[in-house]
Amino acid sequence: xxxxxxxxxxxxxxxxxxxxxxxxxxxxxxxxxxxxxxxxxxxxxxxxxxxxxxxxxxxxxxxxxxxxxxxxxxxxxxxxxxxxxxxxxxxxxxxxxxxxxxxxxxxxxxxxxxxxxxxxxxxxxxxxxxxxxxxxxxxxxxxxxxxxxxxxxxxxxxxxxxxxxxxxxxxxxxxxxxxxxxxxxxxxxxxxxxxxxxxxxxxxxxxxxxxxxxxxxxxxxxxxxxxxxxxxxxxxxxxxxxxxxxxxxxxxxxxxxxxxxxxxxxxxxxxxxxxxxxxxxxxxxxxxxxxxxxxxxxxxxxxxxxxxxxxxxxxxxxxxxxxxxxxx
Amino acid sequence: xxxxxxxxxxxxxxxxxxxxxxxxxxxxxxxxxxxxxxxxxxxxxxxxxxxxxxxxxxxxxxxxxxxxxxxxxxxxxxxxxxxxxxxxxxxxxxxxxxxxxxxxxxxxxxxxxxxxxxxxxxxxxxxxxxxxxxxxxxxxxxxxxxxxxxxxxxxxxxxxxxxxxxxxxxxxxxxxxxxxxxxxxxxxxxxxxxxxxxxxxxxxxxxxxxxxxxxxx
Numbered sequence: 001x002x003x004x005x006x007x008x009x010x011x012x013x014x015x016x017x018x019x020x021x022x023x024x025x026x027x028x029x030x031x032x033x034x035x036x037x038x039x040x041x042x043x044x045x046x047x048x049x050x051x052x053x054x055x056x057x058x059x060x061x062x063x064x065x066x067x068x069x070x071x072x073x074x075x076x077x078x079x080x081x082x083x084x085x086x087x088x089x090x091x092x093x094x095x096x097x098x099x100x101x102x103x104x105x106x107x108x109x110x111x112x113x114x115x116x117x118x119x120x121x122x123x124x125x126x127x128x129x130x131x132x133x134x135x136x137x138x139x140x141x142x143x144x145x146x147x148x149x150x151x152x153x154x155x156x157x158x159x160x161x162x163x164x165x166x167x168x169x170x171x172x173x174x175x176x177x178x179x180x181x182x183x184x185x186x187x188x189x190x191x192x193x194x195x196x197x198x199x200x201x202x203x204x205x206x207x208x209x210x211x212x213x214x215x216x217x218x219x220x221x222x223x224x225x226x227x228x229x230x231x232x233x234x235x236x237x238x239x240x241x242x243x244x245x246x247x248x249x250x251x252x253x254x255x256x257x258x259x260x261x262x263x264x265x266x267x268x269x270x271x272x273x274x275x276x277x278x279x280x281x282x283x284x285x286x287x288x289x290x291x292x293x294x295x296x297x298x299x300x301x302x303x304x305x306x307x308x309x310x311x312x313x314x315x316x317x318x319x320x321x322x323x324x325x326x327x328x
Numbered sequence: 329x330x331x332x333x334x335x336x337x338x339x340x341x342x343x344x345x346x347x348x349x350x351x352x353x354x355x356x357x358x359x360x361x362x363x364x365x366x367x368x369x370x371x372x373x374x375x376x377x378x379x380x381x382x383x384x385x386x387x388x389x390x391x392x393x394x395x396x397x398x399x400x401x402x403x404x405x406x407x408x409x410x411x412x413x414x415x416x417x418x419x420x421x422x423x424x425x426x427x428x429x430x431x432x433x434x435x436x437x438x439x440x441x442x443x444x445x446x447x448x449x450x451x452x453x454x455x456x457x458x459x460x461x462x463x464x465x466x467x468x469x470x471x472x473x474x475x476x477x478x479x480x481x482x483x484x485x486x487x488x489x490x491x492x493x494x495x496x497x498x499x500x501x502x503x504x505x506x507x508x509x510x511x512x513x514x515x516x517x518x519x520x521x522x523x524x525x526x527x528x529x530x531x532x533x534x535x536x537x538x539x540x541x542x543x544x545x
Contacts, residue, residue, distance in 0.1 A: 001397045003395075003396075003397065004396055004397070005377075005396060006379060006396040006440070006442050008445075028440070028443070031438055031439055031440060031443065032420055032435070032438045035399070035438050035439070035440065036419050036420060036438060039418065039419065048396070048440075050440075050442070050443055052443060076432075076493070076498065079498070079499070079506075080493075080496070080497070080498040080499065085499065085506045085507050086507055089505070089506050089507070092499060092506040093501075093506060096499060096500055096501045096503075096506070097501050099523075100420075100423070100522055100523025100524075101433060101486070101489070101490055101493065101520055101521075101522075101523055102420070102423060102426055102433050102434050102435045102486065102489075102523045103420060103435065103438075103523065105432045105433060105434050105489075106434050106435070106438065106439065235519075235522075236501065236518075236519050236522035237522040237523055
């Protein structure tokens with residue numbers, strides 16, 4: 001690990017300012033991803049601002065009937081919260097499908113959103129990686145790319161965003177609240193938080209340096225049945241090959257409302273609005289699910305090793321929708 | 329970093345260990361207030377300067393001054409001689425380093441010691457009550473829940489934390505739904521213990537031990 005100085009932030013604005021004034025400074029909370037990367041010297045901050053004890057660890061009701069989740073709420077506490085379990089079950093399911101019990105006890109809500117890709121070339125400092133070293137190239141394009149993106153990628157980077165939680169939050173239309181170094185606050189729709197790689201894959205989010213996530217707000221629970229389904233190489237403690245977050249509301253045998261987001265396939269949690277348009281108003285039949293799945297993967301491009309993800313994602317979408325309508 | 333720098337660092341760390349021992353032996357009160365003030369104020373001037381920190385480990389107060397890079401695991405093993413917690417992968421994947429912090433299981437390798445100021449930490453050395461083993465320890469012995477034993481301290485600490493999570497009603501990926509109260513079934517135990525790897529593959533006996541302990545705890 002490279003040497004660094006450490007301070008514990010006294011409040012949100014001081015934390016944001018402490019990072020903003022040092023170009024190589026970073027926030028640290030649970031540290032489960034950052035310390036992993038620091039040990040490998042992929043992350044080399046010279047100063048750490050510890051925000052883990054800031055009073056951002058509460059889950060509160062919003063006046064609109066939603067929930068405001070503090071940025072420092074641990075993944076395990078969020079998954080176990082009775083309100084989340086009853087009103088946003090797909091969020092609990094997604095959290096519980098991710099990481100291990102030990103990691104969930106440390107990982108924070110904001111840290112989960114901001115975790116970095118697990119692309120093996122990003123992790124291997126002997127290989128080119130435009131995300132780790134801009135301009136060096138992408139070894140995954142012609143390499144072992146079984147885990148990589150089929151949607152939203154570029155010729156500069158085909159890494160995927162690894163979060164399960166963020167996929168469920170994307171289907172739930174979450175809003176991300178931040179504090180800027182000057183003390184001002186802003187709100188970012190979760191779909192606008194992560195950036196696509198294009199030619200600058202090292203720029204991963206819309207956040208400025210020193211801008212700190214303080215909360216994630218969920219609007220009132222959408223009507224219908226929520227299901228989160230994760231497909232992976234082993235039954236537990238593995239990243240998604242493909243995951244699906246679906247909300248389906250029925251009226252008779254027709255679909256009245258639908259929301260669909262997929263994970264493990266793109267550089268960000270991937271909301272599939274076109275597939276939702278296909279579903280709304282359609283009969284709750286296998287053909288509608290197939291049409292939605294085709295629509296969701298319409299622009300997908302395989303790179304060899306990950307070609308299988310395209311049919312796998314379609315099957316996972318069909319299966320998840322079929323489960324969701326059963327109880328809708 | 330050059331090799332020379334590395335040697336200096338090693339020596340400094342060793343000296344720090346000796347100094348801390350002397351400090352503790354002198355019986356002086358732990359400067360907890362000073363430590364907090366230092367950490368909430370301006371950061372130290374040089375990257376290598378050490379940070380004072382105090383925590384309660386197995387019901388004993390400890391004060392250390394450590395390089396900010398020191399993980400909780402390295403603080404336990406290298407600076408306090410508590411070598412029961414093991415270093416396996418050092419990246420949070422194997423679970424051998426699992427300890428309980430304020431009652432919750434975490435990977436001590438993926439946590440900076442400095443972040444645990446004031447925390448109550450329980451390691452495998454602190455689970456037994458004198459000569460009386462903790463029920464989870466006794467069940468691992470009774471069910472032969474290990475072969476080489478390297479992962480065992482982490483397995484046991486993880487199981488203690490995990491059983492508490494079930495008792496608190498936390499759901500898991502193996503639960504039929506996330507609303508119902510969970511029970512310590514084999515499927516639940518296997519899912520909830522997936523952060524602890526046993527390369528001897530003593531899993532059937534580990535699960536049996538935890539099932540037995542779940543009834544007793």
